[in-house]
Amino acid sequence: MRQHAHYWKGLLDKRKVLLFGPVGDPARVWGVAVVEVTDSAELQELIANDPVIMAEQGFSYDVFPVAPAMVRV
Numbered sequence: 001m002r003q004h005a006h007y008w009k010g011l012l013d014k015r016k017v018l019l020f021g022p023v024g025d026p027a028r029v030w031g032v033a034v035v036e037v038t039d040s041a042e043l044q045e046l047i048a049n050d051p052v053i054m055a056e057q058g059f060s061y062d063v064f065p066v067a068p069a070m071v072r073v
Contacts, residue, residue, distance in 0.1 A: 003052075019034050034066070
């Protein structure tokens with residue numbers, strides 16, 4: 001998990017990620033990330049390079065597009 005967090009922090013620093021972190025869901029452990037990518041291939045590359053995916057220990061991603069949203073600046 002430390003490598004996973006470090007990986008996403010690096011993407012945050014590169015401005016590919018708008019936010020990421022764990023979710024306080026009492027039913028299960030999971031996290032959320034909002035990313036900015038040019039296409040689905042770039043997104044799949046980000047996922048494939050995540051250390052928890054590369055470790056092949058049963059971790060997975062659910063991906064949902066976000067419609068244009070209003071953002072506070």
